[in-house]
Amino acid sequence: MTPTPPRPRRSRSAAAAPPTADAPALPAGKATINDIARLSGVSKKTVSRVINNSPLVHPETREKVLALMKQLGYTPDPQARGLAFRRSFLIGLVYDNPTAQYIVNMQYGALDALRDSGYELVVHPCDSTREDYIDGVRRFVLQQKLHGVILIPRVSEDEQLAAALREIGCRYVRVASIPLDAAPNMLVTRDRLASTEAANYLESLGHRTIGLITGPRRYRSAIERGEGFLAGLAARGIELAPDYVYEGGYTFDSGVAGAEFLLAKSPRPTAIFACNDEMAAGVYKAAMRRGLGIPGDLSVVGYDDSPLASQLWPALTTIHSPTRDVGREAARMLLDDHAPALEQPRDVTPHLVVRDSSQRPKG
Amino acid sequence: MTPTPPRPRRSRSAAAAPPTADAPALPAGKATINDIARLSGVSKKTVSRVINNSPLVHPETREKVLALMKQLGYTPDPQARGLAFRRSFLIGLVYDNPTAQYIVNMQYGALDALRDSGYELVVHPCDSTREDYIDGVRRFVLQQKLHGVILIPRVSEDEQLAAALREIGCRYVRVASIPLDAAPNMLVTRDRLASTEAANYLESLGHRTIGLITGPRRYRSAIERGEGFLAGLAARGIELAPDYVYEGGYTFDSGVAGAEFLLAKSPRPTAIFACNDEMAAGVYKAAMRRGLGIPGDLSVVGYDDSPLASQLWPALTTIHSPTRDVGREAARMLLDDHAPALEQPRDVTPHLVVRDSSQRPKG
DNA sequence: CTGAAAGCGCTTACAG
DNA sequence: CTGAAAGCGCTTACAG
Structure with missing residues (x-):
């Protein structure tokens, strides 16, 4: 499809300043490179050099041209330059x-x-x-x-x-x-490092039975976050059993499902790391439905620091990416x-x- | 500031198809209006007419030109057209x-x-x-x-x-x-109408003591939503006392503050309408801190149907805008x-x- | 350090 | 219905 040509709704309102005898005429509409060239007494090629920061311009010439550009509020036309x-x-x-x-x-x-x-x-x-x-x-x-x-x-x-x-x-x-x-x-x-930080944090609080809800494997971030978390725990001597890891889909519902799965385990995890905040919100829902208090009965850590994180109750501990x-x-x-x-x-x-x-x- | 000219990282890879005796040369890089004109045996002005859907082109000519454009994958250059x-x-x-x-x-x-x-x-x-x-x-x-x-x-x-x-x-x-x-x-x-719908809904459930948290008055939407809600209640015979209306700032914290204010009233409202979901999330926080169950002790209705709405627990009744x-x-x-x-x-x-x-x- | 000519890929204004 | 000329506002390639 070819766009139809724009149809102007009104005509130009700016009128040309009348030329005077002792000064060159100012441009009527928006100034162009030709106006700058003419009024500053150089060729348009030189103006072009100034525009493009070429070193091949005499400093005085450059100043003169720049001053005029500023005075006229000139900015080069991106379409013309682009063409x-x-x-x-x-x-x-x-x-x-x-x-x-x-x-x-x-x-x-x-x-x-x-x-x-x-x-x-x-x-x-x-x-x-x-x-x-x-x-x-x-x-x-x-x-x-x-x-x-x-x-x-x-x-x-x-x-x-x-x-x-x-x-x-x-x-x-x-x-x-x-x-x-x-x-x-x-x-x-470096999602891997950040997830390791989450692991270190939970371990340092004293958690030993921990659940992990990862993102879908087709996302590289999901792999990095999951592996980083597991590596962090492993480095501190905690090996997570495979059935304490649930592959979610980065969605709220998969967070609910993951938490249902993990909270049914025995021993029940005292903490869950969800690889994004949406899934962490799902963990809240599952925990609350079971009557588990957060953080009393279950600590939850998310990832993303979405607006959601600070608006949940209790506010979510999570990983902030700049x-x-x-x-x-x-x-x-x-x-x-x-x-x-x-x-x-x-x-x-x-x-x-x-x-x-x-x-x-x-x- | 003037942008420096783009610096290409690699040279063009497309090579020109070698011209043959019985067919005009195909364009090397991207086809232009000139290629289309030359190869279809019309002037570029006619091609331009085709591009711009001018009626002043013979149907046969148009077809011929369109066919060639399609064959060469030609699309007009927006920068040139724009210029x-x-x-x-x-x-x-x-x-x-x-x-x-x-x-x-x-x-x-x-x-x-x-x-x-x-x-x-x-x-x-x-x-x-x-x-x-x-x-x-x-x-x-x-x-x-x-x-x-x-x-x-x-x-x-x-x-x-x-x-x-x-x-x-x-x-x-x-x-x-x-x-x-x-x-x-x-x-x-029509935010006003939607808010009236929220009022009708709460009234029809049987709520009579209702709190309202509005947005900041400098937003027209805040006025419409607030007035629409009040008008809806009034039409059903419920006049909200001025001190059951709190002016929030469309922020989570203002929702918390508004709910603290309203829930301290006597009689305590059985329902709160917050003029956006963020403030409604704040209401959740305040209610839960007081040990009030939602919706058991307090009904909450928001506005926006943000992702937050379905991820809160319980999921938020709210107004969806398309x-x-x-x-x-x-x-x-x-x-x-x-x-x-x-x-x-x-x-x-x-x-x-x-x-x-x-x-x-x-x- | 500077400039005149040609060109980027289109359209408008004019002529037929 | 169609086209040759000039132009949009810039730059490149060349010459000095």
Whole structure:
């Protein structure tokens, strides 16, 4: 489908300032490179050099041009620049179906980095279970000639998508819980370490009988979080029996089911680590239905620090990931020309936030 | 700040197909209007007419051109079109600080309408408490030459912003709980009616002593929701005493405070209507701390049907607004050329979703 | 350090 | 119904 041409609803309101004898005419509408060139007495090529921070401009010339640009409120037209550069000043954010808060925080972060940069953020949710979703992303990138894209879980874990982007020469940054790509294209959230911290915390409280509700194995984060937790316990001499581990689906209902399963065990766990907050909320429901108090009878730890976490009662102990910082950093990497020199992938480590859903076990 | 020019990371991989004697050469990279014109033996102006659905093209010519475009996978370059049209194929979503789920649903809805339209969605959060936020929106619109913008509460309620957009000739659609503008620029969510439904529901259950926690008065939605609820009760003969109404701030903590205030009254309310789910979650906390059971001792009704609502325990009775539909409709109105003919503003009415937090009062 | 010419891929204004 | 010319606001490639 081709979009129909925009239909203006009103005519331009700005009228041209009348030219005077001793000063060159000011531009009527928005100033262009030609106006700047003419009024500052240089060629448009020189103005272009100033725009693009070329060193090949005499400092005085540069100052003069910059002053005029500022005076006229001139900003170069991104469409014209894009046409000439064969590339746009748009960054794409591609994602599958994470939680709303995660998406929004990522957007805020990316926009932090893009502010006043002349770049804008274009969002592209997609359904990675569809065969043709990569085609959809490819068309999006090609059609808009995107400067680059940010990929967040789960699409960030898809090697075929990354390969398709490389093939069309589109730069990208993948946010994932392990390094899946060359350093300049990677931003690692160390979920494994954070989950180990949760394990250490529960062990240090005195918990010995512990349940784990993991995410679905097809998410790399689920594996990292689960393994990190188990490794943390193991390092402190606690081996979790396999039937104290339940594979959930990162959904509320699977959290309920997981807790029903675990709380029926004997001995009953005194603590449950749920690999996201939604499932932790499900644990609350199951525990309360059984008349178990939190944290009196059961300690619960979640992961994500979603808005939910602080609005449950009791407030949920959980792991906070600096998603906005991650989004900011990802966008920076896309804009930064020095990033490709990176040797080690950048990373961030989420950390535990202790609230009211966890305490020493009774007895 | 001027963005530095994009730096390509790799060279083009596509090689030109070798021209043969009996067929014109196929374009090397992405096909352009010139390729289509040359290969189909018409002028580029005619191809342009086909692109823009001009009726002034012979049907046969149109078919021939369309077939070739399809064969070569040609899509017009939005930047080039934009430069010539002096307008981009971008839609802006401008918002202040609503909940994450609301933003994301609105984005999904808008993207539903933009899919395969050639338009893309650019997001623009802003801080409407800052003096210069309107300037920021203006620059955003002007710089990107946006086709139009969608405004959602609370920025949609700002007359100065709307005036600024009219002044620069930018089309917009305002999503708000009352008609604030001409019909083609308005999409009304009838929060008042939905809140009246909540009042009817509680009255029909038998509640007579009822508490109300409103949102902050500076939000039009807060006024509509609060007044709609009070009007609904009044229509059924229940006059709420002023001290059974608490003005909250749409935040969890204000919900807690409001509930503390209302639950200390005598007689104690048997039901509380909180004007958003976050505050309703706060009511849960306050009730549970006092040892009051929900819904046994207290019925609670929220507003928004956020993810939180179904993840609380017990699941929250609340009002569901079809936000995704609203986003879709708003984007459609922006793309649709017939919309300006609208006499009455379009509207949607949210509806009550009964879950487990409400029942007949005891005794 | 600076500039005149040609071009990016489209459209408008005009002519037929 | 169709097209040749000029232009949108920038940049690249070349020359000095």
